[in-house]
Amino acid sequence: MRIFVTGFGLISCLGKNISENLNSLLRSQSGIGKIHQIETLLKDEFPVGEVHFTLEELFKLAGLPFEEGYSRNALMGIIAAREAFSHARMDVNSKLRTGLISATTVGGMDRCELYYADFLQNDSRNAYIDTYDCADSTEKIARLLGIHDFITTISTACSSAANAIMLGARMIKADRLDRVLAGGTEALTKFHLNGFNALKILDKEPCKPFDEHRAGITLGEGAAYLVLESETSVRKTRNPVLCELVGWGNACEAFHQTASSPDGIGAYLAMKKALEMSGLSPNDIDYINAHGTGTDNNDLSEGKAIERLFGNRIPRVSSTKPFTGHTTSAAGSTEAILSILCLQHQVIWPNLNFQTPMKDLNFIPVKKLLQNIPVSAVMSNSFGFGGNDTSLIFRRTQDMGDEGLNAE
Amino acid sequence: MAYINGIGLISPQKTAGTRVFLEEIMEYTSDYLKCIDPVYKDYIDPIVSRRMSRLIKMGIASARICLQDAGCVIPDAIITGTGLGSVEDTEKILGDIAREEKFLNPTPFIQSTYNTISSQIAIILKCHGYNSTYVHRTFSFESSLIDALLQIEDKMAENILTGGIDEMTMNHLQITRRAGHWKREPVHNLSILETQTQGALAGEGSAYFLLSSHQTSSTYANLKDAINIFLPPEIPSPALRDYLSCFLQRNELSVMDIDLVLLGMNGDSRYDHFYTDFATNLLPGKPQGYYKHLCGEYHTATGFGLYVAASMIKSKTYPEIIHLNSIQPGRLKNILIYNQYDNLNHSLLLVQG
Numbered sequence: 001m002r003i004f005v006t007g008f009g010l011i012s013c014l015g016k017n018i019s020e021n022l023n024s025l026l027r028s029q030s031g032i033g034k035i036h037q038i039e040t041l042l043k044d045e046f047p048v049g050e051v052h053f054t055l056e057e058l059f060k061l062a063g064l065p066f067e068e069g070y071s072r073n074a075l076m077g078i079i080a081a082r083e084a085f086s087h088a089r090m091d092v093n094s095k096l097r098t099g100l101i102s103a104t105t106v107g108g109m110d111r112c113e114l115y116y117a118d119f120l121q122n123d124s125r126n127a128y129i130d131t132y133d134c135a136d137s138t139e140k141i142a143r144l145l146g147i148h149d150f151i152t153t154i155s156t157a158c159s160s161a162a163n164a165i166m167l168g169a170r171m172i173k174a175d176r177l178d179r180v181l182a183g184g185t186e187a188l189t190k191f192h193l194n195g196f197n198a199l200k201i202l203d204k205e206p207c208k209p210f211d212e213h214r215a216g217i218t219l220g221e222g223a224a225y226l227v228l229e230s231e232t233s234v235r236k237t238r239n240p241v242l243c244e245l246v247g248w249g250n251a252c253e254a255f256h257q258t259a260s261s262p263d264g265i266g267a268y269l270a271m272k273k274a275l276e277m278s279g280l281s282p283n284d285i286d287y288i289n290a291h292g293t294g295t296d297n298n299d300l301s302e303g304k305a306i307e308r309l310f311g312n313r314i315p316r317v318s319s320t321k322p323f324t325g326h327t328t329s330a331a332g333s334t335e336a337i338l339s340i341l342c343l344q345h346q347v348i349w350p351n352l353n354f355q356t357p358m359k360d361l362n363f364i365p366v367k368k369l370l371q372n373i374p375v376s377a378v379m380s381n382s383f384g385f386g387g388n389d390t391s392l393i394f395r396r397t398q399d400m401g402d403e404g405l406n407a408e
Numbered sequence: 409m410a411y412i413n414g415i416g417l418i419s420p421q422k423t424a425g426t427r428v429f430l431e432e433i434m435e436y437t438s439d440y441l442k443c444i445d446p447v448y449k450d451y452i453d454p455i456v457s458r459r460m461s462r463l464i465k466m467g468i469a470s471a472r473i474c475l476q477d478a479g480c481v482i483p484d485a486i487i488t489g490t491g492l493g494s495v496e497d498t499e500k501i502l503g504d505i506a507r508e509e510k511f512l513n514p515t516p517f518i519q520s521t522y523n524t525i526s527s528q529i530a531i532i533l534k535c536h537g538y539n540s541t542y543v544h545r546t547f548s549f550e551s552s553l554i555d556a557l558l559q560i561e562d563k564m565a566e567n568i569l570t571g572g573i574d575e576m577t578m579n580h581l582q583i584t585r586r587a588g589h590w591k592r593e594p595v596h597n598l599s600i601l602e603t604q605t606q607g608a609l610a611g612e613g614s615a616y617f618l619l620s621s622h623q624t625s626s627t628y629a630n631l632k633d634a635i636n637i638f639l640p641p642e643i644p645s646p647a648l649r650d651y652l653s654c655f656l657q658r659n660e661l662s663v664m665d666i667d668l669v670l671l672g673m674n675g676d677s678r679y680d681h682f683y684t685d686f687a688t689n690l691l692p693g694k695p696q697g698y699y700k701h702l703c704g705e706y707h708t709a710t711g712f713g714l715y716v717a718a719s720m721i722k723s724k725t726y727p728e729i730i731h732l733n734s735i736q737p738g739r740l741k742n743i744l745i746y747n748q749y750d751n752l753n754h755s756l757l758l759v760q761g
Contacts, residue, residue, distance in 0.1 A: 041509040104543075105521065116502045119583045129587040133492060134522065134543040139752070142638055148645040151638045152551040153544035155493075155522035163540055167555065174558050194505050195517030252486070252539035254530040257518050269536055385518065386527025388539055 003169045003246075005394065006239035007090070007227030008337045009083025009183075011076050012324045013049035013220055016061055017083055022341055028369050030323050030352055032206045032218055037072070038110075040190050046202050048188060049220025049325020051076060068127035071108035072221075074137035077185030080223035081141045084181060088227035088239050090145070096178040096233050099150035100142045101168050102225075103160030103184030105329040107134040110187040137185050150177055155329065157384030158291070159250075160184050161224065162332030162392055166248040168228045178233040183225030183333035192219055192328065199258060207294030207326070208353035209319035210303065210365045214294045220325020224333035226340075243343050244397045246280070246377075249273025253387025259297050264305030266389035267291075271309050271379065274391040284377050285315045285393070287348050289339040290365070291381040292319020293326055298383065303361040315379075318366040322352035332382035336392055339378040343396045347371050410560045410568070412628045412718045412759075414478025414618035416470035418443050419703050419712055420597075420611060425450075425473050429719040430727045433702065437596045440576045440610035441704035446473075456532075459515055463494045463575045466614040467525035468532060471569055474616035475533075478626055483618065484565035485538035486526050487555050489548030489572040491707025493522035495580045525573060538565060546749040548572060549615075549708040553634040553757065556619045563621070571616035572708030581610055589705075591675070598729075600675030600701050608674035611704015615711030617718075628718035632758040633659050640752055648754060649690055655756055663691055667737045668726070670713055672747035674700040682751050691744070695737045697730040710747045714757060717743040721761040 010017065013031030014024035024031060035043045037050055051058075051072075058075035059066050062082070081100075090098065112132035115125035130136065138153045150171065154164045161184030168180035196202050196217060203216035227239075234241060251273060253266030260266070275282065291302055299319075306314060320338050327334050342348055351365035358364075376396045383389045417423040420441035421434050434444070443466065448457055451469040460468075467488070475483070492498075497520035504512050518524065523541040530539050538559065542551035549572025556568040584590065591607040600609050619631060637651050646654075656662060669691050671683040687696050703712040720726055721740050745757040 107543075113502060113505065117506060119586070120579065123586055126586050129583055133545065135491075135545040135547070138544060139638070139640075143640050143643065146643045146645075148638045148640070148643050150636055151544070152542055152547050152636060155541050155543040156526075156539070157521050157523050167540075170555075170558050170562070174561065176554075176558075190505050190509065191501060194509050194512050195501065195514070195520075198512035198514035198517055250538045250540065252527065252530045252536050254527075254534050254536050256531070257524065257527065258514075265536060384523065385521050386523045386539075387530065388523055388527060388541075 001173045002231050002244055003172055004229050004234050004244055005226050005242045005340060006229050006234065007084045007088025008340065009080040009087060010224045010334060010337050011051055011080045012222035012327065012334060013051055014324060016079065025323060025349055028350055028352065030206060032325055038188060038190055040193055042193050042197060046204060047206050047218055049218060050188060051221050069131050071111045071131055072187035073104060073108050073110055073185055074140045076187060076223040077102065077137040077141050078144055081145060081181055081225045084225040084227050085145050089237065090227065096236065097149045098147050099171055099177040099180045100138060100147040101152055101154065101164040101180055101182045102138040102141065103154045103164040103329045104134045104137060104186055105155050105157055105160060106189060106191055108132040108136050109189045109191045113190050156388035157386060158328050158331055159382040159384035159388045159390040160329035160332060162382035162390040163250060165226060165333060165336060165392060166250060166390060169245050169248060172228060172230045179227060179229040181225050181227055184330040185223035186221055186328050186330040188219055188221040201295050203294055206353055207322055209292035209294040209321055209351060210299050210358060211354050212356040212358050214296065214299060216295050217293050218325045220327040222324065222327045222330050222334055224330055224337050226333060226336060241397050243340050243394045245392065246395045247274035247278030247393035249277065250390045253389060255387050258385050260301035260383065262301060264301035266387045267302050267305035267383055268308050270389040270391040271305065274393050278393045280377055282310045283313060285379050286375045287342055287378045288315050288317045289335045289378060289380045290317050290319045291383045292321055294321060300360055302381065303358065307362060314363045316348050316366050317363065318349055318351035320349050332390065336380045339380040340394055342375045342378055343394060346373055346375050348373060348375065410557055410619035410631045411623050412617050412631055413620045413624050413626050414474045414480065415628065415715055415718065416472065416474030416477060416616045417715050418446060418466050418470045419613040420444060421702050429723050430729060433729055435598055438594050440581055441597055443612050461494050461496045461519050463496065463573065464519055464525060464528055467573050468529055470614040471529045471571065471616045474569065474618055478618035480567050480618055482533050482535050483567045483569040485559060485568045486529050486535055487540050487552040487568060487570045488526040489542040489552040489708050490522055490525065491545050491548050491574050494519050495575055495577050499577060499579055545707050546747055546753045547636045547755065549711050550634050550636050550755040553631060557634060560619065560621050566621045568619045569616055570619050571614065572711035573614040574612055574706040574708045576610050576612045597701050601673065603675050604677050606677055608676045608705035611706050611709065613703050613706065613712055615715055617714065629721035630760040632760045634757045635755065637754045638752060639754060652690055659758055661742060666691055666694055666742050666744050667739055668695045668697060668743045670697045670699065670717055670743055670745045671732065672700060672713065673698045674705040679751060682748055686746055695735040696732040698732045699730060710745060710755065710757065713745045717745055717759040721759065
C-alpha cells in the first residue's frame, strides 16, 4: 500500500503560507527574533521563532470573524490546515473516508494562562474553559473543514506531529481511511518558556545545532499539515503527487524523562525502523532533516545514532530549527514539509549559525544552502521528552506526472 | 482483533489488584468520585515515586497490575489515552507563572507533558518499543485501542499495553463546573439516573489492558473493533445509524447478533436521551447496561466500560448493578459499548466472548 502526499500548509515565523516559508528558506533568512506576542519577564532574555501576527490578525488570516473561545493555537492550526486542504482540493462531499489527526502539546494554553485567575474566580472567561485542552484546536479544524470519519489528537512532546503523520499513514494502510489531514499546531506560551527555562535548556542566542558551543533550544511556534492519500484516493481526486511517504519508525529511549541517552538508542531504533520499512539502503538517503535542537544532549545523542546507522557514508544533515525555532509539537510536520520542499526544489537547507564542529562527532552539518542538487529521498527526525522518537522517510515519486497518477 | 489478556484498573470501586468482579459496590454522596488509591509502594519503588504526582503513580501502578494479571514482563508497545494529562502539575505551573516567572521547579513541567505516563512506564519497564499518547477528550482511550488494533492486525507487535487515564482535582472541578459539565450539588452515585438535573457526576480512573495477538489462560475477551466518529450538527455526514451498520457489517455481524449494549449514561439530563435513542431505535429489545454510576464521568471512562464488558464475558455474569433495563441476555457473546460526549464525539467498541 503506497501513501502519497498531495497537499501541505504551513505557518511559522518564516511566513504565513508555504510560499512565504520557501522564500525565506531560499534566502537563508531565519525567522527568529524578539518576543512580541506574549507578556513575559523573559521577553528580552530569550529570542524565539514567533508567528508575527496578533490574535486579531490571525482571525483575519483564518477568514473568521472575531469570536470568544479561539486560541492562537487553534487559529494557526486552521490557517495551515486550510492551506493544505485547499492545496489538495479536498472535497468533503466525496465518498472518500477522510480523517484529521492533529498534534499539540499544550493545546489552548495561550489563552488559558491569561484567563486562569478568571476561571477560578468568575464567569467572565467561561468561553475559554473548554478550549484549553488538546482536542479543542483539532475539533475546530474538523468542524470548519467538515471532517467527521475519524479525528484524534496526539501528544508525544516534540515528536507529536511526526506521530500524527505516521498514524495517518497507518490508518490508510489498514483501509480505515482513504485520506488524512495530519500535522500539528503549537502556540508559544509563558508556560513553555518558563518550563524550558526551568530545565535550563534555552539558548540566549539563536540556537546553533551541532555546534561544539551550542547552548540550548530556541523555541518557536506555528502549524503545519500534510494531506496523505491512498492510491485509490489519488486516482479519484487526480491530485498531483508531491512525494511518497515510504517509511516510518517510532521507538522509545526508555532512558530519562527529559534527557536523551548518550548512545541515542531511541533515535537509532526509530531511524532504523523507518529505513527498513522504506526498503531503501542507507546510501539512498540524500538528506537528513535532523531533530537538532541545539541542546548538548540531543545533538550528541542524535549525532551518535546517525553515525551508528549510516557508518562512514553519512548523508547531508542539517537542523532547520535555526530558521523556525523549535515549534515543539508542530516540529514534526513543519520539518516534514521543509524536507518535502527539498525533494520538490532539489535543494538542501543549511544548518544556520553553525561554526565549530563537535569534537564527539565525525560529521558536520550543511553550512550553506545547496541548490540544483539531486535529492530523491529524505529522512525527517523528531524526538521528544520521554524518549518518544519518530523518524519519517519521504521519496520523490517517479511515476507521477503533474496530472496525478499516470493513467493505467 | 486483539485478545484482552490482562487488566489493571484503579477506580472509585475496589478494582485494583483483585480479580473479584464488582461484588462489593462503593457508594458515595459527593462532588466527584475519587479513585481508591492502592498501596503504591507495592508497585513503585518509593524512592522513584517520591516526586511523582498522583496521576503518574496511578498510571504506573495500574500498568503494573495489568502486566502481572497477564503474566507479561515487557510489552512490545505502550499506548496511553488521557484527556487532560496531569491536571495537578499543570495547575502548579499556572499558579507559579501567575505569581512570578522565576525559580520554577522543573518537575511539574516535565510531569505536565501528556506523554509522561507512557514514557515513565517505558522507563520503568525498559521498553524501547513503540510508544504513543492520545489526548482527544473522549476519543483518547478509543484512539489508543484503535492504534493497538492496527499494530496487532499489521503484526507490528504481539503484546501492547494500552490504557486510559484521567484525574480530577478540586480546582479543575470548580473550573469545569462553570462550563456546565457537572452537577451543582453532591449526589448519590447509585442514583445519578434519577437526578433529572443538568451535568454529570465527575469521576476519574486509570485502566490498562494488555492487548495481544494470541489467547492465553488469562484471556478475558476479545476486543474485536473500535471506532471514533465526530458528528457536529453543521457537517453533512452519514447518521450514527449508518456508522453503526457499517461497523457491524465489517465485523460480519448484524444487529441480531448483539447480546448486550453497554451505555455511557451519566445522569446528565441534557444528554442521556441520546443513549436511550441509540439503544431503543438502533438496537431495540436488547439488554442494556450502564457503568458510570460506579466510576463517574471522565474523558477516558470507557476504560471502566471495557473492564466491565471483558469481566462479564470472562466471569459469565451480568451483575445487577449494571442493569439498565430488565431484559436478560441469553448469552454474553457480543457486547457493544457506546459512548458519546456533547453529542459530538461518538465511539463504539465491540467486545466478544
